[in-house]
Amino acid sequence: MKTVALIIPCYNEADVLELLRTELYRVCDPLQQFNFEFVFVNDGSKDETLNIIKRFADTDKRCKFISFSRNFGKEAAMLAGMQYAVHADYIGIIDADLQHSPDLIPEMIEACETEGYDVAAARRSDREGEEALKSALSGAFYKVINKVSEININDSAQDFRIMKQKVVLSILSMPERIRFSKGIFTWVGFNTKWFSHENRERAAGETKWSIRKLAKYALDGILGYTTSPLRLALWLGVLLCVVGVGVGIYAVVCRFVCDELLMQSFITLYSVLFLLVGILLGVIGILGEYLARVYTEIKGRPVYIISETNTK
Ligand code: UDP
Ligand code: MG
Numbered sequence: 001m002k003t004v005a006l007i008i009p010c011y012n013e014a015d016v017l018e019l020l021r022t023e024l025y026r027v028c029d030p031l032q033q034f035n036f037e038f039v040f041v042n043d044g045s046k047d048e049t050l051n052i053i054k055r056f057a058d059t060d061k062r063c064k065f066i067s068f069s070r071n072f073g074k075e076a077a078m079l080a081g082m083q084y085a086v087h088a089d090y091i092g093i094i095d096a097d098l099q100h101s102p103d104l105i106p107e108m109i110e111a112c113e114t115e116g117y118d119v120a121a122a123r124r125s126d127r128e129g130e131e132a133l134k135s136a137l138s139g140a141f142y143k144v145i146n147k148v149s150e151i152n153i154n155d156s157a158q159d160f161r162i163m164k165q166k167v168v169l170s171i172l173s174m175p176e177r178i179r180f181s182k183g184i185f186t187w188v189g190f191n192t193k194w195f196s197h198e199n200r201e202r203a204a205g206e207t208k209w210s211i212r213k214l215a216k217y218a219l220d221g222i223l224g225y226t227t228s229p230l231r232l233a234l235w236l237g238v239l240l241c242v243v244g245v246g247v248g249i250y251a252v253v254c255r256f257v258c259d260e261l262l263m264q265s266f267i268t269l270y271s272v273l274f275l276l277v278g279i280l281l282g283v284i285g286i287l288g289e290y291l292a293r294v295y296t297e298i299k300g301r302p303v304y305i306i307s308e309t310n311t312k
Contacts, residue, residue: 004028004109004162005037005088007081009074013096014048015204020096021056021063027102034109037088039064039311040096041081044071050308057310069307074208075179076304078159082168084311092162098203100160104195108162111193118190121161123154125196134211141218149225151186158197161185177303178293180221187225223289230290233283240276 006024010017021038028036040053042065056063066080078093085091090112094100100122108120142155159181163171170188209217223229 001035002089003035004090005085006092007039008096009041009077010049010096011043011208012045012047017052023102027105039081039085041077042067043077044068064311067308069305072304080304086168090162091168093159099200117193118164118167119192122158122195122197123156124199145222148228153182153186180224183225229286
């Protein structure tokens with residue numbers, strides 16, 4: 001019998017877990033030809049999440065839990081889940097809040113099992129119910145990342161997916177610590193069937209993503225998949241040199257031909273100064289961002305720390 005392991009990252013999801021389990025059972029129990037495993041990853045929740053998933057594990061041996069020592073983020077939770085679940089034939093990821101409809105799971109498994117796809121993934125068909133600002137920022141982010149990076153991320157793709165074991169093995173072969181799954185999923189490739197999916201409201205609880213967290217995530221995405229901002233510095237340098245030489249020639253010509261002072265006032269000088277210093281600092285900032293990431297990667301710290309689990 002083939003095994004399907006579903007990974008559920010949970011951060012303060014106590015309000016929704018019972019409902020999620022009921023839904024998962026309702027959808028998965030009829031699929032008698034598969035062994036299911038539900039891998040709950042508690043990402044340092046401060047509410048009752050851990051106790052609830054431990055209770056699930058006590059009453060049903062298909063329920064596994066991995067509990068982190070603190071909040072490490074959804075990326076870390078997904079990674080821990082995949083590292084454990086990689087023994088399964090099919091590995092899935094689904095949010096705890098029921099925004100990802102479990103009803104798609106049977107079709108997703110079917111796509112991998114009989115239609116020859118390696119990945120069955122959900123993408124949202126609309127952004128209904130999302131804050132306008134968040135929507136606009138996220139739209140802009142995908143435009144930028146797809147323009148400047150080597151990968152092409154589908155802007156409506158979600159983490160909700162079922163993958164064959166070989167896909168997860170290739171994801172796990174990527175050793176980076178700053179993980180940006182949307183990029184990783186795209187980067188590894190494989191034959192993917194997309195399922196359109198309406199944006200649903202959370203069943204309970206609230207979103208864990210603030211604009212600040214999203215901005216950091218976006219920066220990790222862009223800097224992780226392209227080095228073109230570094231090249232920007234080079235081109236800006238070349239451009240400024242050309243402008244500098246041009247202005248120099250103009251100054252000499254003016255001095256001898258028109259006998260006019262090039263810089264009419266200090267204001268012009270100052271504005272040019274500010275602009276140049278601004279560009280310089282900006283470029284140093286970009287360098288710094290890459291350097292910081294190199295530093296984080298090279299320290300080689302674990303992506304997460306497990307404090308308790310029933311998987312060992
Ligand atoms: N999550 C997590 N760690 C975090 C933030 C979120 O494991 O630091 C989980 C969360 O419990 C949920 C999923 O990731 O199962 C998606 O989070 P959320 O619903 O808050 O994000 P949104 O749907 O608003 O993008
Ligand atoms: Mg959600």
